[in-house]
Amino acid sequence: MKKAATIRDVAARAGVSVSVVSRVLNGTGPVAAPKRAQVLDAIEALAYRPRAAARQLSQGHSDTVGLLLADLTNPFFARLADRVVADARARDLQILLMTTQEDPHLEAQALDTLLDRSVGGMIGTPTGHNVERWEKLAALDIPAVFVDRTVAELDQVDVVSIENVQSAATATRHLLDRGHTRVGIVSGPLDTSTGVERVRGYEQALRERGVARDERLVRPAPFRGDRGADVVAEMLALDEPPTGLVVANTAQVRVVLKMLAQARIAIPGDLSLVVFDDNPWTDLIRPPLTAVRQPIDMLALHSVELVHARMRQKLPPAPRRIRVPAEFLERSSTTHL
Amino acid sequence: MKKAATIRDVAARAGVSVSVVSRVLNGTGPVAAPKRAQVLDAIEALAYRPRAAARQLSQGHSDTVGLLLADLTNPFFARLADRVVADARARDLQILLMTTQEDPHLEAQALDTLLDRSVGGMIGTPTGHNVERWEKLAALDIPAVFVDRTVAELDQVDVVSIENVQSAATATRHLLDRGHTRVGIVSGPLDTSTGVERVRGYEQALRERGVARDERLVRPAPFRGDRGADVVAEMLALDEPPTGLVVANTAQVRVVLKMLAQARIAIPGDLSLVVFDDNPWTDLIRPPLTAVRQPIDMLALHSVELVHARMRQKLPPAPRRIRVPAEFLERSSTTHL
């Protein structure tokens, strides 16, 4: 196991200079056909592979993209990661993966790690609490793209997400149009963009249909933990409990379903249910759930394309905000009142 | 946005040489207390962060670990990734993520990418088809750890997996002991270690209980696609269909369940079911599924510890094979015949 070949070894074996090798490697500058062949042969013979670190150091930038996701335990993010990885490979980008577990401290730590410029760009689902570090990234010329959510203070950052307001409005209208007047929503925290936007869509639908808003039916829940279940239980304990419910907090769908099952609430008999995110198991449970399907492949594709373009400075500086429509899937968890 | 500080800038500002800075940075070699303080101040003031690429080039090795997983769409791998990322951070290791989608070509491509020594180690779920490249990695002194599965020809590589034989035997015995004599198994492909080992456990249980093996009840299915459903349908169409079934192919559990539901096979009335891997939704569907729970956190922890140790050459060369026991969870999808 002698030590691996370097560009110099290749040059020597091919009887040329290192610049020639470098040029055939990167397609930069001219090379005479015969020499090119010799170089290629040498590379083949020596099983030469350019050292990533050396190249990065020399060029000053990296082809690695940091992917900072909330939580791979949530199928939504897991599938997002799957697509991002695939799209990144198609563009010869490497993916450095980290998770925040929705914890600002972990996010801060991750961001600090990335500040060493080991990445040339970032794709992330921000917790909303590390504005300064995200800004520092930008100051270091490391382009970032927020996916799924965004942060109000960071309005210079590109964003790719679904049409949250519209989607929530559609889901709510679906229930209202079926005679439900008591419709609840479990959202994400109200200091997250998805939380506020989906509540806004909910309220918009209510207004459109002339239904009064009841404070007690709008319940945010953290992404982590089981709070979503309590919150629904509390709604159901009201004098006039909701007959329709929108679970707009992807991460809480599971616990809500579990609670509902344990409380023996019949769906859609006792409660009509619309959930955000269409998991592979959404149609495995009984009844199959009416859902807002987020086009994960589009979210991933746009995110990767965006960082890629930014990394090659192929884009005007103005921040891009890409919002893709979500699909509404009516199944069997909703019915007329 | 002036360009980022280098070690030289820090040295200059602190009024010392780069060597001193390097030493306080890495705790290598002695530094007088007052100088150390000055250096720390300078680092703080300049928001200095050592360039990862430069360090890597100089030291000749990387603190990045490649994580090559089959498919993040499968909750088992997604949760594994989640834990690996967490454990890696605790050890200051970075995770470079790639997926094979169970495709040997993609695996080959990924491994080729890694051959540039951008990673100092690997954790992966091998497809079983790129023996030469895995060997080349080893020749380059890049330690690899297989997790979940292994490859027979690569017996020099560390492995972390569950006790596949035992787990399958337990699952099978559970059914046999409830009076089922026609017990089927849907396994992974028989050219994968998990496939053969779980079938072996199944056969062992059969032997123990003196039940004859029926070729037609042992059906491997690829990890990708919907073949698992067909295979079960075929079993059920036999003259003497099985009354018990072990789905030992994690990736096929979903499609099998879906098919069973569509065919209106009552569980456990018509068919007693044991599945491998206990997903968060395994107890959301009805009936809750009896399952083999793989201790994902242990798999992740051992894998990360192993690469970490290998990367620091803290381990004797002999390959390690760590097999952790899986837990058997009886729920409501199995019953006496």
Place this chain on the structure above:
DNA sequence: TTGTAGGCGTTATCAA
């Protein structure tokens, strides 16, 4: 069209 040489930011060796 080719080759030489300097630089990228760190670490490490070895005098002082």
Place this chain on the structure above:
DNA sequence: TTGATAACGCCTACAA
């Protein structure tokens, strides 16, 4: 305890 200085492997003017 400190400080020059030579690697590390690649890219890229610049000269030939």
